[in-house]
């Protein structure tokens with residue numbers, strides 16, 4: 332495993348994944364990042380999920396498990412086998428077409444290109460090492476999975492140009508020091524510039540310190 336990628340993925344042990352929904356999706360999203368999971372992120376996910384769907388950075392599979400009606404032709408992609416196993420179990424094996432252990436910094440296999448009407452990456456970009464410009468290759472690789480009419484959607488915690496509260500500042504400091512996050516310099520503007528580089532139609536909204544985006548019309 333590339334050391335650059337390993338840092339953002341290896342933290343997700345079976346134990347951490349058991350605590351993930353409570354700590355991240357409930358407590359941290361509400362009180363540190365000020366972006367409610369069920370009012371903001373889940374509706375965004377549901378609204379943009381198509382029938383043929385690829386989820387990158389699956390975690391516990393929370394969004395897919397709660398977007399039941401949308402699709403049962405799902406591909407899961409993650410670097411960490413623990414995340415893939417937990418998400419597959421949570422979502423239901425019958426809804427999963429394909430499971431791919433893969434580093435999103437590496438180009439996708441040909442079989443995964445031009446294939447999906449929607450690709451999601453929620454809370455993945457802030458885990459990837461480097462600044463937003465260095466993360467551009469992950470966005471480029473994700474864009475290649477999309478059909479011509481497909482949409483990339485996701486969310487990421489910003490570190491620059493936003494007002495973190497005391498709880499958020501504390502988590503940012505600890506997570507960035509440990510390499511769980513690498514987002515100190517991630518700004519809305521830089522994210523928009525990278526998405527604009529690969530897509531014709533980009534929409535980004537900021538909720539708390541989280542950028543929530545869609546990008547369609549891949550170039």
Ligand SMILES: C[S@@+](CC[C@H](N)C(=O)[O-])C[C@H]1O[C@@H](n2cnc3c(N)ncnc32)[C@H](O)[C@@H]1O
Pocket residue numbers: 336339340341343387388389390391392393408409410411414433434435436452453454455458459
């Ligand atoms: C913070 S979790 C997000 C989980 C879920 N999408 C959510 O929003 O609840 C990040 C996930 O991205 C995965 N990940 C981190 N770096 C990766 C990489 N370079 N390639 C693929 N997956 C990666 C981790 O293993 C983990 O499952």
